[in-house]
Amino acid sequence: MELLWLLLPVAAFSGWMAARRSGNRHEARRDERAPIYFRGLNFLLNEQPDKAIDVFVEMLEVDSETVETHLALGNLFRRRGEVDRAIRIHQNLIARPTLSREQRGLALLELGQDYMRAGLHDRAESLFKELGDLNIHQQPALENLLLIYQKEREWQKCLDVVRQLEALSRRSYAMERAHYYCELAQQARGRHDMKQAELLLRKAQGSDPACVRASLMQADLAAARGGCKSAIAAYRKVAGQDPAFIGEMLPALIVCHQQEGTQRELLDYLQGLSRKHQGVIAPVLALVDQLGEQQGRERAREYLGDYLGKHPDLRGVARLIELDLQRSAASDQEPLRLLGNIVAKLLAAGPAYLCGNCGFTAKSLHWQCPGCMSWSTIKPITGLVEEPR
Ligand SMILES: [Zn+2]
Numbered sequence: 001m002e003l004l005w006l007l008l009p010v011a012a013f014s015g016w017m018a019a020r021r022s023g024n025r026h027e028a029r030r031d032e033r034a035p036i037y038f039r040g041l042n043f044l045l046n047e048q049p050d051k052a053i054d055v056f057v058e059m060l061e062v063d064s065e066t067v068e069t070h071l072a073l074g075n076l077f078r079r080r081g082e083v084d085r086a087i088r089i090h091q092n093l094i095a096r097p098t099l100s101r102e103q104r105g106l107a108l109l110e111l112g113q114d115y116m117r118a119g120l121h122d123r124a125e126s127l128f129k130e131l132g133d134l135n136i137h138q139q140p141a142l143e144n145l146l147l148i149y150q151k152e153r154e155w156q157k158c159l160d161v162v163r164q165l166e167a168l169s170r171r172s173y174a175m176e177r178a179h180y181y182c183e184l185a186q187q188a189r190g191r192h193d194m195k196q197a198e199l200l201l202r203k204a205q206g207s208d209p210a211c212v213r214a215s216l217m218q219a220d221l222a223a224a225r226g227g228c229k230s231a232i233a234a235y236r237k238v239a240g241q242d243p244a245f246i247g248e249m250l251p252a253l254i255v256c257h258q259q260e261g262t263q264r265e266l267l268d269y270l271q272g273l274s275r276k277h278q279g280v281i282a283p284v285l286a287l288v289d290q291l292g293e294q295q296g297r298e299r300a301r302e303y304l305g306d307y308l309g310k311h312p313d314l315r316g317v318a319r320l321i322e323l324d325l326q327r328s329a330a331s332d333q334e335p336l337r338l339l340g341n342i343v344a345k346l347l348a349a350g351p352a353y354l355c356g357n358c359g360f361t362a363k364s365l366h367w368q369c370p371g372c373m374s375w376s377t378i379k380p381i382t383g384l385v386e387e388p389r
Helices: 003-019 024-045 048-059 067-079 085-093 101-117 121-134 138-153 155-167 174-190 193-209 214-225 228-241 243-260 263-276 280-297 297-310 314-327 329-347
Strands: 354-355 378-380
Touching: 024 048, 048 228, 067 085, 067 101, 067 243, 101 121, 101 138, 121 138, 138 155, 155 174, 174 193, 174 214, 193 214, 214 228, 214 243, 228 243, 243 263, 243 378, 263 280, 280 297, 280 314, 297 314, 314 329
Parallel strands: none
Antiparallel strands: 354 378
């Protein structure tokens, strides 16, 4: 904001001075413009910033020396959310026939971003496509096109754009591509086209073998089609891909084992998981349930007490209180209930998911962060409740 107040009158004044220096050609204009400049200053001094801005912007002459100033001003207005002004400045710039190809390209890129900010996706899209056709600023134009197609959920177009981006830059879009395939698979599943969904999920895994989402979706699909054995294999894959997501697949995995009648196998698997991924509470809580069902409550209580001694965890404490409530006499239950309520409130107040890129927190899982628009950066918070970075 302060920068704008500094930049705008100075830019307007320097344009006026330049015109004055350049002699007769601008003599008449200069005389006309001097009062306009002071009118602008007057608005500024009388705390009428909106009117002052319009006067100064009107005063700015577009020539090869002030193009940068126009671009900077337009950018500043867009960042401040004054998209109409940004659009006016950039449109005014583009209308000038004297711009170089590079300058025109930059102005088109800025105008496209103004349109995006204003939600005019169609207009932005055609500008970014035009830049691609003109072969200038292709990479930023494609990156913006990708943002538009993601917002519009045009996943096939996203796939086309990342192919072009990979050819232009050294960056790999394998992880993003996997998510686009997952989105398409979800649409196919919505149409009950299971074969197509399966094919797309295989493509997702081919693009990014570490894609947790593809494994989860593949497992859900197999489970829905009655293939519990292959669903169990796919759910188990998640733990190897990213232990933070174990809690996401466990409820469905447990149902599959129950349907197959393989609870003993499940118990062994959960014991292995808890040993391997110390500090992740989800397999521990599932194991406590299974121990309670298969070997009795005392064994479950003993195991959880030992575990929490080594790895303190709020969700673990909540379960410990539940177990103690079940085995305590009615007269002893009041303090435990109070403690349980406090822990439940602490858990409900905290977020369950955190973006490792921007610190966005959420109660439910997003594969694309609504804060920074990155894919696969939001993860379940494991262990102690973390503070967002
Ligand atoms: Zn984020």
